[in-house]
Amino acid sequence: MAQDTAPQAPPTPPATPARALLPLILPAVVVGAGASLLYELVSGLAERLQGVLWGPLPDALGIGRYSVLWMLVMLTATGIAVGLVVWLVPGHAGPDPATLGMSARVLPPVVLPSLLLATALMLAGGPSLGPENPIIAVNVGLAFLLGRRLVPRMPGAVWPSLAEAATIGALFGTPVAAALVFSEALAGRQLKGALWDNLFAPLAAGAVGAMTTNLVAHPTFDLGLPAVSGHPGWGDLSAVLVVAPLAALFGMCAVYAFPFVHSVFWRLRHPMLILPAGGFVLGLLGALGGHLTLFKGLGEVEELAKSPDGWTAGQFATMTVVKLAALVVSAACGFRGGRVFPSVFIGSAFGLTAHALVPGVQPAVGVAAGVLGMLLAVTRQGWVSLFTAAVLVASPTIVALLVIASLPAWLLVTGRPQMQLHDDGTPIR
Numbered sequence: 001m002a003q004d005t006a007p008q009a010p011p012t013p014p015a016t017p018a019r020a021l022l023p024l025i026l027p028a029v030v031v032g033a034g035a036s037l038l039y040e041l042v043s044g045l046a047e048r049l050q051g052v053l054w055g056p057l058p059d060a061l062g063i064g065r066y067s068v069l070w071m072l073v074m075l076t077a078t079g080i081a082v083g084l085v086v087w088l089v090p091g092h093a094g095p096d097p098a099t100l101g102m103s104a105r106v107l108p109p110v111v112l113p114s115l116l117l118a119t120a121l122m123l124a125g126g127p128s129l130g131p132e133n134p135i136i137a138v139n140v141g142l143a144f145l146l147g148r149r150l151v152p153r154m155p156g157a158v159w160p161s162l163a164e165a166a167t168i169g170a171l172f173g174t175p176v177a178a179a180l181v182f183s184e185a186l187a188g189r190q191l192k193g194a195l196w197d198n199l200f201a202p203l204a205a206g207a208v209g210a211m212t213t214n215l216v217a218h219p220t221f222d223l224g225l226p227a228v229s230g231h232p233g234w235g236d237l238s239a240v241l242v243v244a245p246l247a248a249l250f251g252m253c254a255v256y257a258f259p260f261v262h263s264v265f266w267r268l269r270h271p272m273l274i275l276p277a278g279g280f281v282l283g284l285l286g287a288l289g290g291h292l293t294l295f296k297g298l299g300e301v302e303e304l305a306k307s308p309d310g311w312t313a314g315q316f317a318t319m320t321v322v323k324l325a326a327l328v329v330s331a332a333c334g335f336r337g338g339r340v341f342p343s344v345f346i347g348s349a350f351g352l353t354a355h356a357l358v359p360g361v362q363p364a365v366g367v368a369a370g371v372l373g374m375l376l377a378v379t380r381q382g383w384v385s386l387f388t389a390a391v392l393v394a395s396p397t398i399v400a401l402l403v404i405a406s407l408p409a410w411l412l413v414t415g416r417p418q419m420q421l422h423d424d425g426t427p428i429r
Contacts, residue, residue: 024201027151028162032208035139035166040216042116043131046123050295053124066291071126072283078125079279082335085118086271093118094137097336098262098421102168102181102379104137106144106160118336123296127282128326129337130296132171136338139163162205169206172388173219178206180383221391223305223348225364232365232401239354239361243369244376244405247350248412250320251343251377254328255419259427262332266425271334278333282326289322296337297323297345304348308363313356320349327378331419339419343378344388347371364393365401372402373409378419382410 053074054065063070086093091111094100107115119134143163148156165178172178182202213219268274286293292300304311304319311319327342351370355361368389375385386406390399417427 021197021200023154024158025204027147027154027158028166028201028204029208031139031143031147031159031162032166032169032205033212035143035163035205036170036209036212036216038139038142039131039135039167039170040213042120042135043123043217046120046131049120049124050126054126066286068287071286071291071294072280075126075279075283075286076276077279078121078127079276079282079333079335080272081121081125082118083271083273083275085114085121086275086334089114089117091115093336094134096421096423097133097334098258098331099423100133100137101420102133102136102164102338102340102381104133104140104160104164107137107141109141109145112138112141115336122330122335122337125279126286126294127279127330127335127337128294128297128323128342129330129335129339130298130341132167132338132340134336134338135171136164136167139167158201161202165202166205166209169209170213172391173210173213173221174391175203175206175210177384177387178209179203180387181381184381184383221388223302223367223392225305225308225367225393226362232397235360236362236365236398236401237404239358239365240369240372240401240405241408243351243354243361243366244373244402244409245412247347247370247373248377248409249373250324250350251346251374252413252416254324255377255417255427258328258332258419259417259421259425261328262421263425265333275334278329278335281329281333285322285326285329289319289326293319293323293326293345296341298341301345301348304345304352305363305367308352308355308367311352311356313353316349316353316356320346320353323349339378340375340384340388343374344371344392347374347389348392350374364395365398368393368395368398368402369405372406376406376409377413380413380418382406 058065058070091114093114094107094111115134116138119131122129123131140160140163143159147159168178168181169175179199182199265274265278323346331339347370348367351366355363355366371392372385372389375388386402389402417429420428422428
């Protein structure tokens with residue numbers, strides 16, 4: 001008698017009862033609001049300091065705000081300031097940021113104040129990094145520390161997940177980003193309960209974090225680019241199938257260069273040599289690419305989007321190359337920051353370069369495809385890359401194009417080194 005050898009489907013995990021999820025709501029609300037407020041506080045202070053350093057101060061000294069001299073002075077001074085924090089302040093601003101990603105480890109409490117200070121100085125001074133990685137790390141550390149003390153019966157693993165989701169929701173102004181990140185992180189794990197049971201608390205924290213940010217700061221990712229005209233056509237499909245993979249390949253150039261640039265800077269050994277040297281190089285890059293290639297990039301990409309035909313293809317290409325080089329240098333020499341926001345600028349400038357070279361490439365299509373490919377290369381976060389590229393142009397008709405374009409772009413980056421290093425300086429794969 002023949003035996004049935006067909007593979008059986010794995011048993012469906014039992015659903016988590018509501019009484020097990022209800023106690024998570026209050027911690028999620030508290031962590032969500034707290035994480036968002038801390039992010040807004042650090043960002044607000046950094047913006048005020050930036051306004052002084054790049055406004056009244058050079059005006060009072062009779063120096064152009066974005067002159068070559070002032071960019072060299074400010075970027076080098078920022079390297080000195082952050083270097084002093086890394087060298088002298090207790091906690092030393094945490095481990096080498098080249099070894100960290102968006103999913104943060106729980107850092108010791110002594111590290112958190114110095115990490116916040118280094119991040120605020122970096123954001124104000126002009127290096128090409130965003131706030132996401134260090135803010136997530138600080139919120140994770142604070143949530144774990146306070147949660148374990150105030151609610152000792154709650155499993156310790158809950159607090160980092162709540163803080164990470166809350167901060168991602170606050171950064172993007174929507175809990176959808178947090179849900180997508182956690183869905184990707186949960187893939188391949190043996191889940192206890194249904195997927196939505198596992199997402200329940202992080203999604204609640206992300207929603208509260210996003211809502212708090214929206215109430216306090218009213219953020220938007222919509223660049224206001226001209227809408228995609230009509231339904232997507234064959235020309236739009238051809239454009240995304242070319243631009244997204246090319247942007248991914250361009251991003252991979254930075255990924256492969258990253259460990260070599262990191263090793264060059266770290267041969268200097270001391271933070272008071274590494275960071276000022278990195279700041280000086282960033283000043284030279286800023287002089288080459290202009291002031292739009294400074295800072296985290298979100299405000300600057302809005303300026304590009306206001307006039308997608310306001311620069312030549314050569315100018316867009318120069319900004320793209322300079323900003324990518326500035327991202328590599330900033331992340332390699334020890335400035336504390338994340339890589340998502342500057343990658344948005346790089347991808348947008350790349351897409352607008354394509355539009356300037358081939359006017360048939362609609363600006364919104366070029367920008368979305370460029371951001372998609374660049375983020376796939378730099379972050380390896382597929383859902384976040386798709387989500388960010390789609391919300392930048394606020395066009396539902398482009399989503400199908402981006403999903404199709406993500407397939408060849410992903411084939412170019414998957415299995416290859418990432419823009420994150422092991423402690424020994426070798427790239428993570």
